[in-house]
Amino acid sequence: MRKIPPVDLARQYAKIESEANQAVLEVLSSGRYINGPVVTQFEQEFSDYLNVLYTVSCGSGTAALYLALRALKIGPGDEVITSPFTFIATAEVITLTGATPVFIDIQAETFNLNPELLEAAITPRTRAIIPVHLYGQAVDMGRVMEIAERYKLYVIEDCAQATGAKWQGRKVGSFGDIGCFSFFPTKNLGGCGDGGAITTNNVSLAQTVKMLKEHGSNKRYSHEETGVNSRLDAVQAAILRIKLKYLDSYNQERYNIAQLYENLLSHLPGVILPKDHSSSGHVWNQYTVRVKDGLREELKTQLDLKGITSMVYYPIPLHLQPVYKKLGYLKDQLPIVEGVASEVLSLPMFPGLLPEEQKQIAYAVQESLDYSEILLS
Numbered sequence: 001m002r003k004i005p006p007v008d009l010a011r012q013y014a015k016i017e018s019e020a021n022q023a024v025l026e027v028l029s030s031g032r033y034i035n036g037p038v039v040t041q042f043e044q045e046f047s048d049y050l051n052v053l054y055t056v057s058c059g060s061g062t063a064a065l066y067l068a069l070r071a072l073k074i075g076p077g078d079e080v081i082t083s084p085f086t087f088i089a090t091a092e093v094i095t096l097t098g099a100t101p102v103f104i105d106i107q108a109e110t111f112n113l114n115p116e117l118l119e120a121a122i123t124p125r126t127r128a129i130i131p132v133h134l135y136g137q138a139v140d141m142g143r144v145m146e147i148a149e150r151y152k153l154y155v156i157e158d159c160a161q162a163t164g165a166k167w168q169g170r171k172v173g174s175f176g177d178i179g180c181f182s183f184f185p186t187k188n189l190g191g192c193g194d195g196g197a198i199t200t201n202n203v204s205l206a207q208t209v210k211m212l213k214e215h216g217s218n219k220r221y222s223h224e225e226t227g228v229n230s231r232l233d234a235v236q237a238a239i240l241r242i243k244l245k246y247l248d249s250y251n252q253e254r255y256n257i258a259q260l261y262e263n264l265l266s267h268l269p270g271v272i273l274p275k276d277h278s279s280s281g282h283v284w285n286q287y288t289v290r291v292k293d294g295l296r297e298e299l300k301t302q303l304d305l306k307g308i309t310s311m312v313y314y315p316i317p318l319h320l321q322p323v324y325k326k327l328g329y330l331k332d333q334l335p336i337v338e339g340v341a342s343e344v345l346s347l348p349m350f351p352g353l354l355p356e357e358q359k360q361i362a363y364a365v366q367e368s369l370d371y372s373e374i375l376l377s
């Protein structure tokens with residue numbers, strides 16, 4: 001029986017090996033490792049891909065979110081509304097600026113924050129909303145932008161898991177004041193190390209992020225603000241330039257994999273399959289099912305025993321994390337996300353996953369659920 005990992009990056013690399021090696025070698029022999037032409041070219045190509053005016057690259061998706069908040073001058077006394085169902089980075093950076101994250105409940109069907117709950121969470125201190133396009137599916141950006149405009153709030157899109165995703169035909173990262181991207185290797189557009197970028201149509205925000213990421217400096221050894229050191233290195237930019245050319249085909253492959261999962265698993269009563277609610281804009285960074293009747297852990301264990309590694313993103317919603325105990329959220333306060341967090345299971349999903357492997361996974365899921373049900377009865 002073949003082992004199946006949640007992600008296999010080596011398969012993707014194998015297909016672009018000679019192109020990627022050559023691009024990396026060119027950077028190595030150029031002697032320009034930080035900033036320089038390759039980074040600038042990547043930024044321009046990324047802007048063109050998303051149809052935005054400016055991309056400013058940086059060291060990670062976390063840094064992109066932090067720089068975005070800093071550029072919008074969000075800090076102590078401010079509140080930022082976001083989803084409790086995301087990677088810690090989304091909220092961590094709010095706290096790092098001195099502002100307070102405010103979590104609202106999600107929609108079980110999309111896993112994204114429920115825009116209908118935004119208005120009730122807005123206070124005189126609210127400055128911004130961070131919608132997170134989780135698992136590759138866009139938040140309802142029509143609704144988010146309408147509310148943000150009405151209340152004069154900034155919107156920072158967390159696009160870390162959704163490069164290339166669309167809301168009604170328009171790419172995420174082009175709706176809000178700033179879009180934030182991660183190029184962590186497992187993302188839809190992933191490098192061979194850490195990397196990130198912000199996107200915007202506002203020249204002054206682009207300039208401010210550029211200044212902040214270079215130690216708060218526009219001019220060498222003159223520092224206007226307390227900044228950070230956060231740069232995309234030229235080797236990563238060279239690899240990302242190549243992968244960007246293939247991003248739409250990678251996302252198409254992810255879509256095909258999701259379709260096959262749907263065909264293979266839709267007859268199983270014990271699992272709820274993910275659906276695309278964004279008018280065909282889902283880019284399937286994850287294929288995440290919901291396992292009913294408290295059987296998630298049992299299913300995961302059974303799959304492990306069969307050599308199939310599935311993942312739980314995320315077992316504890318952020319409002320219940322120890323680090324946010326101080327915010328005073330109570331158990332059951334955000335009931336949808338708390339239920340969903342106990343049900344989600346992400347099955348292997350990556351370009352290069354083979355149909356026969358998906359059949360092996362589907363068979364194992366069915367067998368494991370049958371077994372669990374026998375145990376329960």
Ligand SMILES: Cc1ncc(COP(=O)(O)O)c(C=O)c1O
Nearest residue numbers: 060061062087089160182183184
């Ligand atoms: C939703 C979300 N936001 C932000 C990040 C942070 O990105 P990075 O790991 O590049 O710092 C991630 C990465 O996993 C993420 O999934």
